[in-house]
Amino acid sequence: MSELLALDNVSAGYGESVVLEGISLALNEGDSLALLGRNGVGKTSLLVTLMGLTRLHGGSIRWRGQDIARVPTYKRAHAGLGWVPQERMMYPSLTVEEHLTVVARPGEWNLQKIYEIFPRLKERRANMGNQLSGGEQQMLAIARALMINPSLLLLDEPMEGLAPIIVQELMRVIARLVSHGGMSVIVVEQHARLALSLTQKAIVLDRGRIVHQSDSASLLQDKEKLDRLVAVAA
Numbered sequence: 664m665s666e667l668l669a670l671d672n673v674s675a676g677y678g679e680s681v682v683l684e685g686i687s688l689a690l691n692e693g694d695s696l697a698l699l700g701r702n703g704v705g706k707t708s709l710l711v712t713l714m715g716l717t718r719l720h721g722g723s724i725r726w727r728g729q730d731i732a733r734v735p736t737y738k739r740a741h742a743g744l745g746w747v748p749q750e751r752m753m754y755p756s757l758t759v760e761e762h763l764t765v766v767a768r769p770g771e772w773n774l775q776k777i778y779e780i781f782p783r784l785k786e787r788r789a790n791m792g793n794q795l796s797g798g799e800q801q802m803l804a805i806a807r808a809l810m811i812n813p814s815l816l817l818l819d820e821p822m823e824g825l826a827p828i829i830v831q832e833l834m835r836v837i838a839r840l841v842s843h844g845g846m847s848v849i850v851v852e853q854h855a856r857l858a859l860s861l862t863q864k865a866i867v868l869d870r871g872r873i874v875h876q877s878d879s880a881s882l883l884q885d886k887e888k889l890d891r892l893v894a895v896a897a
């Protein structure tokens with residue numbers, strides 16, 4: 664599989680403050696990665712850095728072999744980076760269907776396919792963005808990112824605050840996206856075991872640095888190490 668994303672010794676942050684340091688990682692097409700760590704260690708900042716929304720203090724980020732340090736966020740989205748932010752960002756003035764159609768780009772994901780994997784969104788297609796439950800908003804946030812037909816999907820704590828039954832439903836969808844193989848996925852999760860069970864590779868951050876890299880299955884089996892690395896909410 665060919666290389667999709669490569670970070671080499673990346674330092675990044677907000678203004679003068681540096682919150683990520685010495686980050687190096689590579690992702691091939693079809694790879695799935697769990698990005699783990701305690702609260703405030705820089706997981707969201709790493710996703711945001713991939714989208715070009717932090718200040719890059721050093722290092723390089725290559726996307727399909729091209730340096731994208733100066734590429735603006737919207738162009739990164741067009742190039743195939745699909746971001747599902749933690750805040751979900753629904754618009755009260757748009758219906759569910761409008762949220763999906765305004766961002767649509769050609770490719771295998773279209774309304775019909777989205778409604779197949781998220782039947783609830785089909786039922787709610789005429790509802791406004793602010794008339795949805797938390798679970799439905801999360802489904803819509805993922806669906807919207809899929810409509811740009813990304814090569815890499817960035818999921819920031821997709822299960823956060825959702826009822827167990829919705830978590831199960833989302834787990835099934837994410838597992839299907841990962842096993843499909845055509846798209847790469849990075850999942851940030853407080854629930855480390857959920858994320859590890861969905862992915863092939865794992866990275867653990869601590870205070871802005873990578874402190875562990877392995878395949879997900881071996882970290883999942885090493886309970887002691889996992890507890891030590893991520894402590895809570897595993």
Ligand SMILES: Nc1ncnc2c1ncn2[C@@H]1O[C@H](COP(=O)(O)OP(=O)(O)OP(=O)(O)O)[C@@H](O)[C@H]1O
Nearest residue numbers: 677680682700701702703704705706707708709853
């Ligand atoms: N917009 C911002 N401006 C300044 N500092 C920020 C900003 N966002 C995050 N930080 C800081 O960057 C560090 C990493 O935060 P980040 O949100 O990336 O961690 P996280 O691992 O995603 O945490 P959580 O699990 O709580 O979401 C923290 O010290 C945080 O205070």
